[in-house]
Amino acid sequence: MSSPDRSIELLAIADRVVAMAKPGEQVEAYVSRSLSTDVRVYEGEVEHFVSAQSEGIGIRVIRDGRTGTSYAGTLDPSQIAEVLAEARDNLTYGEVDEWAGLAEPDGVAVVPQTLWDERLEDTSTARKIELAKELERRALAADGRVRVDDSNYSDAFGEAAVATTTGIRVAGRENGCYLSVGTLADDGDETQTGFGFAVGRNTDELDVDKAAREAADRATRLLGATKPKSRRVTVVLDPYVTAQFLGIIGSTLNGESVVKGRSLFANRLGDHVANPLVTLLDDPTNPLAYTATDIDGEGLAARRNVLIDAGRLEMFVQSSYSARRMGVATTGNGVRGGVGGAPSAGCLALQVVPGSRSQAEIVAGIDDGILIQQVQGLHSGVNPVSGDFSTGAAGLLITGGTVGAPVREFTIASTLQKMLLDITEVGGDLEWLPMRATGVSLVIHDVTMSGA
Amino acid sequence: MIDNDVLERVLSAGLRTGAEFAEVFASDWRGTSVGLDDGRIEQMSSGRNRGAGIRVINGETTGFAHTADLSEAGLLAAARVAAEAARQGDGGTRVIALSERSTKSVSPIEVDPSGVSKSAKVELLRRVDESARATGGAISQVSAGYSDGRTQIVIANSDGLVARDERIRTLLRVSAVANGDTGMQTGFDSVGHTMGFELFDKVQVEEIARVAAQRAITKLKARPAPSGAMPVVIKAGSGGVLFHEACGHGLEADLVAKGASVYRGKVGELVASPLVTLVDDGTMTHEWGAIAIDDEGHPSQYNVLIENGVLTDYMWDFLRARKEGRRQSGNGRRQSYKDLPMVRMTNTYVLNGHDEPDDIIKDTASGVYVAHLGGGSVNTATGDFVFGMTEAYLIENGEITEPLREGNLIGNGPQVLRDIDRLGNDFAMGNPGTCGKDGQGVPVGDGQPTLRVKSLTIGGTAA
Numbered sequence A: 001m002s003s004p005d006r007s008i009e010l011l012a013i014a015d016r017v018v019a020m021a022k023p024g025e026q027v028e029a030y031v032s033r034s035l036s037t038d039v040r041v042y043e044g045e046v047e048h049f050v051s052a053q054s055e056g057i058g059i060r061v062i063r064d065g066r067t068g069t070s071y072a073g074t075l076d077p078s079q080i081a082e083v084l085a086e087a088r089d090n091l092t093y094g095e096v097d098e099w100a101g102l103a104e105p106d107g108v109a110v111v112p113q114t115l116w117d118e119r120l121e122d123t124s125t126a127r128k129i130e131l132a133k134e135l136e137r138r139a140l141a142a143d144g145r146v147r148v149d150d151s152n153y154s155d156a157f158g159e160a161a162v163a164t165t166t167g168i169r170v171a172g173r174e175n176g177c178y179l180s181v182g183t184l185a186d187d188g189d190e191t192q193t194g195f196g197f198a199v200g201r202n203t204d205e206l207d208v209d210k211a212a213r214e215a216a217d218r219a220t221r222l223l224g225a226t227k228p229k230s231r232r233v234t235v236v237l238d239p240y241v242t243a244q245f246l247g248i249i250g251s252t253l254n255g256e257s258v259v260k261g262r263s264l265f266a267n268r269l270g271d272h273v274a275n276p277l278v279t280l281l282d283d284p285t286n287p288l289a290y291t292a293t294d295i296d297g298e299g300l301a302a303r304r305n306v307l308i309d310a311g312r313l314e315m316f317v318q319s320s321y322s323a324r325r326m327g328v329a330t331t332g333n334g335v336r337g338g339v340g341g342a343p344s345a346g347c348l349a350l351q352v353v354p355g356s357r358s359q360a361e362i363v364a365g366i367d368d369g370i371l372i373q374q375v376q377g378l379h380s381g382v383n384p385v386s387g388d389f390s391t392g393a394a395g396l397l398i399t400g401g402t403v404g405a406p407v408r409e410f411t412i413a414s415t416l417q418k419m420l421l422d423i424t425e426v427g428g429d430l431e432w433l434p435m436r437a438t439g440v441s442l443v444i445h446d447v448t449m450s451g452a
Numbered sequence B: 001m002i003d004n005d006v007l008e009r010v011l012s013a014g015l016r017t018g019a020e021f022a023e024v025f026a027s028d029w030r031g032t033s034v035g036l037d038d039g040r041i042e043q044m045s046s047g048r049n050r051g052a053g054i055r056v057i058n059g060e061t062t063g064f065a066h067t068a069d070l071s072e073a074g075l076l077a078a079a080r081v082a083a084e085a086a087r088q089g090d091g092g093t094r095v096i097a098l099s100e101r102s103t104k105s106v107s108p109i110e111v112d113p114s115g116v117s118k119s120a121k122v123e124l125l126r127r128v129d130e131s132a133r134a135t136g137g138a139i140s141q142v143s144a145g146y147s148d149g150r151t152q153i154v155i156a157n158s159d160g161l162v163a164r165d166e167r168i169r170t171l172l173r174v175s176a177v178a179n180g181d182t183g184m185q186t187g188f189d190s191v192g193h194t195m196g197f198e199l200f201d202k203v204q205v206e207e208i209a210r211v212a213a214q215r216a217i218t219k220l221k222a223r224p225a226p227s228g229a230m231p232v233v234i235k236a237g238s239g240g241v242l243f244h245e246a247c248g249h250g251l252e253a254d255l256v257a258k259g260a261s262v263y264r265g266k267v268g269e270l271v272a273s274p275l276v277t278l279v280d281d282g283t284m285t286h287e288w289g290a291i292a293i294d295d296e297g298h299p300s301q302y303n304v305l306i307e308n309g310v311l312t313d314y315m316w317d318f319l320r321a322r323k324e325g326r327r328q329s330g331n332g333r334r335q336s337y338k339d340l341p342m343v344r345m346t347n348t349y350v351l352n353g354h355d356e357p358d359d360i361i362k363d364t365a366s367g368v369y370v371a372h373l374g375g376g377s378v379n380t381a382t383g384d385f386v387f388g389m390t391e392a393y394l395i396e397n398g399e400i401t402e403p404l405r406e407g408n409l410i411g412n413g414p415q416v417l418r419d420i421d422r423l424g425n426d427f428a429m430g431n432p433g434t435c436g437k438d439g440q441g442v443p444v445g446d447g448q449p450t451l452r453v454k455s456l457t458i459g460g461t462a463a
Helices: A007-019 A077-091 A125-142 A208-220 A239-251 A255-259 A320-326 A359-364 A416-421 B004-014 B072-085 B118-134 B205-220 B240-251 B253-257 B318-323 B357-362 B413-418
Strands: A025-042 A045-063 A066-072 A146-164 A169-187 A190-200 A231-237 A280-282 A305-309 A350-352 A368-376 A388-399 A402-415 A423-426 A442-450 B021-037 B040-058 B061-067 B099-101 B139-157 B161-180 B183-193 B227-234 B278-281 B302-307 B347-350 B366-378 B384-396 B399-404 B407-412 B420-423 B433-437 B440-448 B451-459
Touching: A007 A025, A007 A045, A007 A077, A007 A146, A007 A169, A025 A125, A045 A077, A045 A125, A045 B072, A066 A077, A077 B040, A125 A146, A125 A169, A125 A208, A146 A208, A169 A208, A190 A208, A231 A239, A231 A359, A239 A280, A239 A350, A239 A368, A239 A416, A255 A320, A359 A368, A359 A402, A368 A402, A368 B384, A388 B384, A388 B407, A388 B451, A402 A416, A402 B384, A402 B407, A402 B451, A416 A423, A416 A442, A442 B227, A442 B451, B004 B021, B004 B040, B004 B072, B004 B139, B021 B072, B021 B118, B040 B072, B040 B118, B061 B072, B118 B139, B118 B161, B118 B205, B139 B205, B161 B205, B183 B205, B183 B384, B205 B384, B240 B253, B240 B278, B240 B302, B240 B347, B240 B366, B240 B384, B240 B413, B240 B433, B240 B440, B253 B318, B357 B399, B384 B413, B407 B413, B413 B420
Parallel strands: A045 B061, A066 B040, A231 A368, B099 B161, B227 B366, B347 B440
Antiparallel strands: A025 A045, A025 A146, A045 A066, A146 A169, A169 A190, A231 A442, A280 A305, A280 A350, A368 A388, A388 A402, A402 A442, A423 A442, B021 B040, B021 B139, B040 B061, B139 B161, B161 B183, B227 B451, B278 B302, B278 B347, B366 B384, B384 B399, B384 B407, B407 B451, B420 B451, B433 B440
16 A cells, blocks of 8 residues: 655645745745654563654745745644745845845756655554564673663654745655664673664664664673773774764855855865865765755755865855855755754765775774774864864774773864864775764874873 | 643543543744844744644553644544554543643743844844954854744643643844954853843843853964863853753653663762752743743652752652652653653752852862853763863963863763862852753753862863
């Protein structure tokens, strides 16, 4: 049994709003609807079962360079009229911005993506619960020292449409499912934690065993960890940590930060900002990327953009606004935070071009270093404007080419500018993680470790 | 928002499949926000979100469904979904009779922001921009935001409780960039209260702007933060987040029950320096985390968590309290009607000690003085936590000297609580915060007097 694509109904709602535009107005309507399930299992029982249904509309009106927005968490027609009226009223308080405007179709062809899997619709509730139970059982079975905090199955079915007076008219839908497990490992008085996850377009794609093994491994590998001595070391970032690091780098490479004087890399186009080993691209057209998409948040075709080519800064990602203001073409990187507000420029699916060696081969060549397996506090210790980088970390010591004792409760620090130049190797172990960036082992030298 | 007879029928529908408890949480939020950036008012936005979440508890299982449709038909449909999700059998029909519980406001409102003109809100931001830029020629960029929100809430459950509340929050935040030979630096400040627009009669927005701008300017001359363990003095009103992370989360009964807290089984034990008395206080008038009732309808409370270093109690929500035969403590909170409630903090703070703050600095031969903290996070099972210092200075020979660049501090909760060796008499609350747990954010407050931690690890780059 499969359902027809009903995002077309949302497009009709957006069309009706756009048709209400008055002369001299640009109007954009973004309409979305979603259905999701969350199952949490604890000690073999369903702890909670959540069935969630959401909908909403966001309207943006621009007139004479002034912008106003409004949104509501309902598609009730009487409310929609109110939302439009509010957006119109709000624009009178905005100040004139000569670059204000909606995206316009730019002729770039859409690379079609398969974002909907009909099989997921047919998944029974019993199967969803069983998956979460199975994950809990397997995580417990993986290691006798492991307890499970919670084991979860989630799925989401989302539909969205955007239409504008400038000729944008797109609609689409996407679904997916997700398993996650939180683990605790005990050894005497000591407890350490771990997690594991699996993602798929349908439940057959969920690798339950891998999620369970990783969750058990993450929790147990830190048992007995000590606080290391402060010093400068070479760090090897695990793929999962690299993905988080790339996310931060990506946030410094957007045109909006550049035009507003908040980018570390403004005026650096063409410069070697990273080691020549580094080629960084944002490619949502790659179907392997978790955040692969056919269109961006403004309704333009998503595209492959090379941001850093062999260490040289090539471009910034742009929304239609930042592109207009910088006098360049948009890169199809409008990102929407939800139904409210206007889209801003941001990376969609970052990837660093992999090298050739495995993590084990890389580690074999390091005399004194740390394999960083988890970081804590990236949101509080990294400043993407100044470039200061400091994060809590945990991992394994590397001594004489071998991975050894676990360490925790220390920080690693440098600056983003310096770290990009200090990358000495990109691993060959590319991993497609459920994040906005892919993972790969990354070696960075001369990082300050603060511990005991 | 919803009549009691409708609520009664919806709760009955929730119990249809044999559940022992059903609850309706309905809310209607309206808010306005204005953003200023790059010297201009970029956008005014207004929004509305209303709906109801229906929770049905059956043994160990909770079923939950939510809807944006507040009609009786919409609510009944959601109740049936929630009941199905928690199905244990056929429960037949149970009639619910609600009795209204009156809500005593902890934060009386003088000027409802929804009645204030949009131009008055815009005007605040213009003043912010002007003041921040006037702080120094090095200020190259300013962004600021104003937001207000009014939420009306109805909570009813099958135990017969029905409670209503109205919550108003008003917030202003400022972020400045300073540019100099050493690159760019940022400074931030904010003010937010469970208060109406009268907030801006009580605080000068120019001062908030000046503080944010000065933080950015000061850091242009900052040297890299040191690396390693050393004494750290934390200014009054800037380090409450330390307690929020170092032990607050670990005292949430749901985490304790799953053995995911280092404070499990420690009630009655000395877990902190005897100087420390820690309170979670939802009744603290006008503070960001103040609530008249929690999101399960229970009145907010003043709860002593640690008294003179001894752990006295955890924080409780309905589910944990019921399972363990305890009383709720007014800490059952949720982000919105779309979310299940959990045990959450409100305003978490440390009571005054006796030291003069200047003496604490004078008595510190060398270390770091932290004047403003950013966010933080904790692993409650290990107690390891981090938080970011966004304004800090070196302490040399008992004096505050050079400013430091940003970095994280890292420590272990139980260890740090024991390592607090000086506590000032200058209590102050800090900036309004949003606490994240299991994907949900709720507004919280924190505070403390000036204090010293014997040893904390500073995550800088200098030797």
